[in-house]
Amino acid sequence: MRRLLHRLCPSSSRWLVLGALLLLNTVSRLAAEPRFPPPDFSETNHRIPVTTTPGARALWLQYADVAVLLACLAVALWLIYRKRSRRGVFWLSLFSLAYFGFYRQGCICAIGSPQNLALGLFDPSYAVPFTATAFFVAPLLVALFAGRAFCAGVCPHGAIQDLVLVKPLKVPLWLEHALGLVPFLFLGAGLIYAATGTGFVICRYDPFVPLFRLSGRFFVLMAGGAFLVLGMFVGRAYCRFLCPYGALLKLASLFSKWRVRVTPDTCTQCQLCEHSCPFGVIREPSAGALPPQFLGRERRRLGGLLLLLPALIAGGAWLGSKLSVPASQLHPAIQLAERYVRQQKAPAPYGVQTADALSLQRAEENPEAILTAAADLRQRFKLASALFGGWVGLVLGMKLISLSLRPSRTDFEPDRGACFACARCFLSCPNERVRRGLMPASELPLPVGGNAGLVT
Numbered sequence: 200m201r202r203l204l205h206r207l208c209p210s211s212s213r214w215l216v217l218g219a220l221l222l223l224n225t226v227s228r229l230a231a232e233p234r235f236p237p238p239d240f241s242e243t244n245h246r247i248p249v250t251t252t253p254g255a256r257a258l259w260l261q262y263a264d265v266a267v268l269l270a271c272l273a274v275a276l277w278l279i280y281r282k283r284s285r286r287g288v289f290w291l292s293l294f295s296l297a298y299f300g301f302y303r304q305g306c307i308c309a310i311g312s313p314q315n316l317a318l319g320l321f322d323p324s325y326a327v328p329f330t331a332t333a334f335f336v337a338p339l340l341v342a343l344f345a346g347r348a349f350c351a352g353v354c355p356h357g358a359i360q361d362l363v364l365v366k367p368l369k370v371p372l373w374l375e376h377a378l379g380l381v382p383f384l385f386l387g388a389g390l391i392y393a394a395t396g397t398g399f400v401i402c403r404y405d406p407f408v409p410l411f412r413l414s415g416r417f418f419v420l421m422a423g424g425a426f427l428v429l430g431m432f433v434g435r436a437y438c439r440f441l442c443p444y445g446a447l448l449k450l451a452s453l454f455s456k457w458r459v460r461v462t463p464d465t466c467t468q469c470q471l472c473e474h475s476c477p478f479g480v481i482r483e484p485s486a487g488a489l490p491p492q493f494l495g496r497e498r499r500r501l502g503g504l505l506l507l508l509p510a511l512i513a514g515g516a517w518l519g520s521k522l523s524v525p526a527s528q529l530h531p532a533i534q535l536a537e538r539y540v541r542q543q544k545a546p547a548p549y550g551v552q553t554a555d556a557l558s559l560q561r562a563e564e565n566p567e568a569i570l571t572a573a574a575d576l577r578q579r580f581k582l583a584s585a586l587f588g589g590w591v592g593l594v595l596g597m598k599l600i601s602l603s604l605r606p607s608r609t610d611f612e613p614d615r616g617a618c619f620a621c622a623r624c625f626l627s628c629p630n631e632r633v634r635r636g637l638m639p640a641s642e643l644p645l646p647v648g649g650n651a652g653l654v655t
């Protein structure tokens with residue numbers, strides 16, 4: 200069976216698998232007939248709004264989604280830690296792509312779930328769906344104990360990018376560090392816009408969901424296509440440089456109880472695994488303790504950065520509050536109030552009965568309510584933008600501090616936070632190959648710089 204599957208899906212056929220999934224998705228949609236034809240509004244020129252999200256699901260189906268998530272997480276952990284099987288993780292990720300991606304059309308999804316919680320926290324009239332809470336909590340809990348098993352085999356966004364990866368190129372370290380800040384900033388922006396009731400911008404600008412639904416706004420579809428093309432050469436570009444939920448998982452995995460290791464045996468520092476990770480997150484052993492004469496300078500630098508942190512937070516908060524007006528213009532109520540004010544200053548004849556024109560006509564029935572609501576929202580945005588600015592300062596400050604710290608590593612190890620637990624690197628290690636009986640122990644290479652610790 201294993202051989203048959205391997206023959207059915209060698210790595211070069213991943214594009215075919217993706218094509219087949221897309222084709223199946225298209226055919227199933229074309230075959231789905233609407234039960235009732237849409238009403239005819241040709242006399243009033245009313246345009247029927249395009250539905251961009253899937254319809255509500257029966258409660259038991261929502262519970263089924265949570266059950267599938269939990270089962271997939273359990274299988275991922277078993278495959279990564281017990282079986283140490285890249286092939287198993289690959290097949291699990293294909294299932295997740297088919298189920299959470301193409302079948303569930305990227306909704307419900309863990310990536311957008313922090314927004315549900317943020318809105319629920321600030322708007323008492325919003326009831327956070329049980330599924331959103333479960334999709335938020337379960338992968339994070341797993342990451343706290345065992346790293347990013349969710350990214351490895353359960354997230355459809357990761358799976359679709361893994362399918363298109365052809366020749367991973369190394370991203371320069373300075374660029375990796377700089378772009379690695381973006382997910383944290385996107386997370387902050389997403390939470391602020393959700394908490395103020397503006398909308399779920401993380402979902403609105405998700406580049407892969409329109410591909411799963413085969414519909415969506417043109418530029419987001421284009422962004423999805425661009426990420427897939429980029430993903431041929433930069434492994435999981437979205438996960439590394441944009442995914443806001445990935446930022447949370449990264450933080451959680453830094454404290455994980457268990458972590459992925461290239462080999463569960465002794466690392467003999469042969470360096471063979473060094474370039475096996477397509478995401479460049481295998482770190483080499485640290486250079487050892489600093490000579491005493493440099494310690495003072497390092498401590499002074501760290502102290503300076505710790506003092507700089509509150510200044511960065513305060514400066515960010517001040518700058519954020521100054522930018523609250525443009526930030527608030529994404530909110531539909533503020534957009535409506537601004538349109539209303541413009542219409543009063545320079546009246547324009549109403550044309551086609553678009554949703555915008557209708558809302559403007561209704562605004563004229565009770566302008567006080569619209570303008571008061573907009574003024575309240577502007578105040579809320581002042582606070583929200585200051586919080587976001589402070590968050591940006593905190594992220595920058597913590598990044599500077601983390602860069603100045605010297606991690607202590609004795610072996611070649613995956614970076615705890617950045618490792619996706621995909622299991623690709625396992626078989627690059629000769630000790631792992633010997634352990635699994637794929638290679639005789641006599642063929643083990645000598646470690647670089649001697650044979651201390653050589654496993655025989």
Ligand code: SF4
Binds near residue numbers: 479618620
């Ligand atoms: S398990 Fe981690 S270190 Fe190994 S290839 Fe995957 S992402 Fe890289």
Ligand code: SF4
Binds near residue numbers: 471472628
């Ligand atoms: S291939 Fe294995 S033994 Fe060699 S450096 Fe990597 S983890 Fe260590």
